[in-house]
Amino acid sequence: MPDVREIYDMVTRQAPHQPNPFDRQRARQARVARNRKWGAIALTAVLVASLTAYGAVQFSRSEPTPANQPSPSVAINPTPPIGAQLIGLDGTVVGQIPSVPEFSEAPEISPDGQLIAFYSPTGALDVVGIDGTGERELVSRDTFMLGDAKYAISWSPDGSQLAFTRRENIWIVNADGSNLHALTQSGPATGNYHPAWSPDGSTIAYWHGSIDSPDGGPDDAEIYTIPAGGGRPTRLTHDDAGSIEPAWSPDGKLIVYRTAPPDDLIVMQADGSDSHRVTPDWMNPWAPAWSPDGSRIAFLNYRPNSLRADSEAGGRWNTDPLGAPLLDVVVLDVATGRVTKLDVQVATDNNRPSWASDDVLLVYRYG
Secondary structure: OOOHHHHHHHHHOOOOOOOOOOOHHHHHHHHHHHHHHHHHHHHHHHHHHHHHHHOOOOOOOOOOOOOOOOOOOOOOOOOOOOEEEEEEOOOOEEEEOOOOOOOOEEEEEOOOOOEEEEEOOOOOEEEEEOOOOOOEEEEOOOOOOOOOOOOOEEEOOOOOEEEEEEOOEEEEEEOOOOOOEEOOOOOOOEEEEEEEEOOOOOEEEEEEEEOOOOOOOOOOOEEEEEEOOOOOOEEOOOOOOEEEEEEEOOOOOEEEEEEEOOOEEEEEEOOOOOOEEOOOOOOOEEEEEEOOOOOEEEEEEOOHHHEOOOOOOOOOEOEOOOOOEEEEEEEEEOOOOOEEEEEEEEEOOOOOOEEEEOOEEEEEEOO
């Protein structure tokens, strides 16, 4: 990850124009990746400037500022629950994100790096500027869905729409809150969950399975895709296991997902062929997210030492005050298979990491 000086220099000089000789789809993917990267770098520059001005990592709150001015930063919270933070791949805290309420879930950065969408503590779908300004509700709260691995938010590649889970189905809404509609129609006692928008904008992946599901999803869970504009779903997996939480590679050629038993991350071609495991045997991985450059996959993992035997913990997994399990944030190098555990924990796999750039993660952090 660049140091403070390098980040500041990157922000203050103009990005060179790079002609793209490839087709429209790859050009749009490249633009989305650049927008995400520069959005994260711009935010980092604001945080760096604040750090330089105050000479410390402790910031003070102040009154809201106009939209065209850098907003005040907030204190970097060291006490659980910590809240939304930008985290470098070495575990360094890049910055604290204001105005994402405590006990929110599933924060996801927009493709241009300017907005964060999340489920509020009431269950509503909200968005807020990455600088903490302009919070608004897009979709009001609805019936609470029981079970892990169901809630997720996915931005369309152009940032104009969001896919999310509601009423046991995948729904679409415009980024301004208009045109709310269901994309899928589940059958009796089944549901469709955890949408993931393809990089070319044409398709949404999700998992389908029984409503009443154990921790980690039901045994009948399988990965499907459906045209983003509506149409007939296509089943991709046929593995008789709990296959959940799909995520696309940035070139749209691959999908990674969790399956159990055994507890693995599996990568397959976008048509469901050529599947193979990418995580070591000792891991219990959840909620993968592919980096914008395709070189890494961030995910959540139960720690082997989380199962505490002391009398105070009662031999249970470490949990937050509401009883949600705590998981570590881990980064997998796709080429080498090397995994790096960050000293960062989240509560429940509904809070998967979201990539702000190739080397910065947005994490709704517990500890």
